[in-house]
Amino acid sequence: MRHKYDEKKIRRVIGEKVQFVQGDASAVYGALLAGCSFFAGYPITPASETAELMSKLLPKAGGVYIQMEDEIASMGAIIGASWAGAKTMTTTSGPGFSLMQENIGYACMTETPCVVIDVQRSGPSTGQPTEGSQGDMMQARWGTHGDHEIIALSPNSVQETLDLTIEAFNLSEKYRTPVILLTDGEIGHLREKCVMPEKGEFEIIDRKGPTVGRDKYVPFQADESLVPSMARFGDGYHVYVTGLTHVEKGYPSTSSAEDHDRLVRRLVDKIEKNRKSITMVEKDYQKGSKIAILAYGASARPSAAAVRKLRRKRKKVDFLRLITIWPFPNEEVRELADRVDRIYVPEMNLGQLVHPIREAAEGRAKIIQVPRIGGPLHTPKEIMDAMRKKA
Amino acid sequence: MNVRFCGFGGQGIVMAGYITGSAAVRDGKKATQTQSYGSESRGGACKSDVAISEEEIYELESEEVDLLVAMSQQAYERYIKTLRKGGILAFDEDLVTPKKTAHKLYKIKATDLAHKKFGREIVANMIMLGYITSISGFVSKDSMIQTILDNVPKGTEKMNEDAFELGHRLGSKVK
Known part of the structure; x- marks a missing residue:
C-alpha cells in the first residue's frame, strides 16, 4: 500500500485546532496525525466511537477503513496491511481484546508494527459494556502465550490519548512490535478540550526499510538496534513470514533450541534494552x-x-x-x-x-x-x- | 462549578452536558464532561456531569454538585443527595416533584413547553439549557447559542435556538 502522508488533507479532515471531544475521538485524531492509513475493526462499546469516526475520516484522509466480521479478523487484517506498508490500527474493548490475543502474539513473533487501542470496560466476559475499568492491564502483558515483551501506554486525559496514540505508532514503527494503548470507558467517553499539535510539536517515526539490494536482503537479520529492516510486500524482496520459530532468512526452524533462544531473546531484548527510552512517568x-x-x-x-x-x-x-x-x-x-x-x-x-x-x-x-x-x-x-x- | 444533568435516555441529557462543557471551553475555561447510561439507548437512567473551572480539573465525577438539573423523578431521587447545601435544583415540574430540601428551587415546564410551542419534546433540553444559563450565568449566552448552532442537526438550528431563547427569557423572569 502506497500512502502519501498529506498533512494538509489530514488537518482538513480533523477540523478545528481546538475541540471539545471524547477520548475516543482524540485517539482517531492522533492516529491520523501519526500517519495511520489502514483501520480494520469491529465496533464494541465503549470503543465504538473510534470505529465510527475512523469510518468517516480515514477514507477522506486517503486511507482504508474496513469493518471486519470480528476481532480475530480485525487483528489479522491490520497485520497483513502492515506488511503491505501501511501504518495500521484497530480498536476494541475487553471481549474483543481477548479475541485478538492469538494474533497479537503473531504480530510479536513476526515483528509487525501495528497499534491496538483497548478502551477497557468492566468484565469478565461481556460484563458491563458502558462502564469503564482497568481490567485488561495484565491481559495486555500476558494475554498471548509464550515469552515476549510488549509495549503498552495508558492515558489519563483526552489530550494525552491523542499524544500517546501518536507515540504508540512511533514506538511500533521503531521497534517493529504491536503497541497497546490501554485507555478505558471513562477516558474514552470523557469530553475535554483537545488541541491538535502543530507540525514540529510531534515526531513521526517510520519503520526502517531495506538498505541492501534484493539479492542481499535477509528479512530477519538485525543490526545492533536488534530491529531488522522491513521490506514491503510487493516490492520484490523475498520475504517469508511465519509465526513458527524462524531463522534470519525467515524460514521455520522448529526443533532447534539455539534458533529459538536466539530469536526470542532478541524479540525480548529489543524492547527490554530500550526500557529507559520507552518509559514515561x-x-x-x-x-x-x-x-x-x-x-x-x-x-x-x-x-x-x-x-x-x-x-x-x-x-x-x-x-x-x-x-x-x-x-x-x-x-x-x-x-x-x-x-x-x-x-x-x-x-x-x-x-x-x-x-x-x-x-x-x-x-x-x-x-x-x-x-x-x-x-x-x-x-x-x-x-x-x-x-x-x-x- | 459542577453541574449534573440527569433524567432518562432519549431526553438529550448527554447532549445538554456536551453543549454546556463545549460552551465553557469556548468561553476560554477548562471543562470536562462525563456521561453515564445503561446499555439500553432509551428509557434507562442517564446522567451527564460537567465541571467548569479556570484551573486544571482532576475530579471528573464530582462528589458534590452546585447545580442539579433533574428531568425525571427517578433521577431526582437518586442524585438530590449529591447537590450541595444551598445549591440550585432546576427541574421539569411535570416530571419531578421535589421534597423540601435546603436548596434553591427553580421549576420550569420544559417538556410541556417543547411540545406545545415547538411540537417537539426533544427540544426540552434546549429550553432547560436556556433556563439554567439565565439563572446561573456560569457559561455565556453567546457561547451556548453558538455551540448549539454548531451541533444540532442541519435544518433544526432555528427551532433549537428559539427553544433556548424561550428558556432564557423564563429564567430571567424568576432570577
Missing part, C-alpha cells in the same frame, strides 16, 4: 513524604485530586503516575519505594498492577491496594479514607 514528589499514591490512566485523575486535597491540609504526599505500563517502570517504582513508607495503589480492578509494583518495590515500602470495580471512578474521598486506615 509523571512524578510529583515532596521532600519528606512518608506516603505516596501511585496510579495510572483514569484512576490517576481522582488520585491527583486526592493529592491536592491532602496537600491543602498540609500533609506531605508523593504522587507517581505511570504512563508507560509495559515494559514496567521498575526503576521509577523502586525509587518511590525508597522515598516513602507506604504506597497506595488505586486501580479499577481487584488488583493487577499492584503485583509488579510490589515486585519492583522489593519490600522497601508497604504497597496497599485501593481497588474499585463496577463503573464509576474512585472518589478522592474514597482514596483519602483508604489512606487514613493504617494498613
Whole structure:
C-alpha cells in the first residue's frame, strides 16, 4: 500500500485546532496525525466511537477503513496491511481484546508494527459494556502465550490519548512490535478540550526499510538496534513470514533450541534494552513524604485530586503516575519505594498492577491496594479514607 | 462549578452536558464532561456531569454538585443527595416533584413547553439549557447559542435556538 502522508488533507479532515471531544475521538485524531492509513475493526462499546469516526475520516484522509466480521479478523487484517506498508490500527474493548490475543502474539513473533487501542470496560466476559475499568492491564502483558515483551501506554486525559496514540505508532514503527494503548470507558467517553499539535510539536517515526539490494536482503537479520529492516510486500524482496520459530532468512526452524533462544531473546531484548527510552512517568514528589499514591490512566485523575486535597491540609504526599505500563517502570517504582513508607495503589480492578509494583518495590515500602470495580471512578474521598486506615 | 444533568435516555441529557462543557471551553475555561447510561439507548437512567473551572480539573465525577438539573423523578431521587447545601435544583415540574430540601428551587415546564410551542419534546433540553444559563450565568449566552448552532442537526438550528431563547427569557423572569 502506497500512502502519501498529506498533512494538509489530514488537518482538513480533523477540523478545528481546538475541540471539545471524547477520548475516543482524540485517539482517531492522533492516529491520523501519526500517519495511520489502514483501520480494520469491529465496533464494541465503549470503543465504538473510534470505529465510527475512523469510518468517516480515514477514507477522506486517503486511507482504508474496513469493518471486519470480528476481532480475530480485525487483528489479522491490520497485520497483513502492515506488511503491505501501511501504518495500521484497530480498536476494541475487553471481549474483543481477548479475541485478538492469538494474533497479537503473531504480530510479536513476526515483528509487525501495528497499534491496538483497548478502551477497557468492566468484565469478565461481556460484563458491563458502558462502564469503564482497568481490567485488561495484565491481559495486555500476558494475554498471548509464550515469552515476549510488549509495549503498552495508558492515558489519563483526552489530550494525552491523542499524544500517546501518536507515540504508540512511533514506538511500533521503531521497534517493529504491536503497541497497546490501554485507555478505558471513562477516558474514552470523557469530553475535554483537545488541541491538535502543530507540525514540529510531534515526531513521526517510520519503520526502517531495506538498505541492501534484493539479492542481499535477509528479512530477519538485525543490526545492533536488534530491529531488522522491513521490506514491503510487493516490492520484490523475498520475504517469508511465519509465526513458527524462524531463522534470519525467515524460514521455520522448529526443533532447534539455539534458533529459538536466539530469536526470542532478541524479540525480548529489543524492547527490554530500550526500557529507559520507552518509559514515561509523571512524578510529583515532596521532600519528606512518608506516603505516596501511585496510579495510572483514569484512576490517576481522582488520585491527583486526592493529592491536592491532602496537600491543602498540609500533609506531605508523593504522587507517581505511570504512563508507560509495559515494559514496567521498575526503576521509577523502586525509587518511590525508597522515598516513602507506604504506597497506595488505586486501580479499577481487584488488583493487577499492584503485583509488579510490589515486585519492583522489593519490600522497601508497604504497597496497599485501593481497588474499585463496577463503573464509576474512585472518589478522592474514597482514596483519602483508604489512606487514613493504617494498613 | 459542577453541574449534573440527569433524567432518562432519549431526553438529550448527554447532549445538554456536551453543549454546556463545549460552551465553557469556548468561553476560554477548562471543562470536562462525563456521561453515564445503561446499555439500553432509551428509557434507562442517564446522567451527564460537567465541571467548569479556570484551573486544571482532576475530579471528573464530582462528589458534590452546585447545580442539579433533574428531568425525571427517578433521577431526582437518586442524585438530590449529591447537590450541595444551598445549591440550585432546576427541574421539569411535570416530571419531578421535589421534597423540601435546603436548596434553591427553580421549576420550569420544559417538556410541556417543547411540545406545545415547538411540537417537539426533544427540544426540552434546549429550553432547560436556556433556563439554567439565565439563572446561573456560569457559561455565556453567546457561547451556548453558538455551540448549539454548531451541533444540532442541519435544518433544526432555528427551532433549537428559539427553544433556548424561550428558556432564557423564563429564567430571567424568576432570577
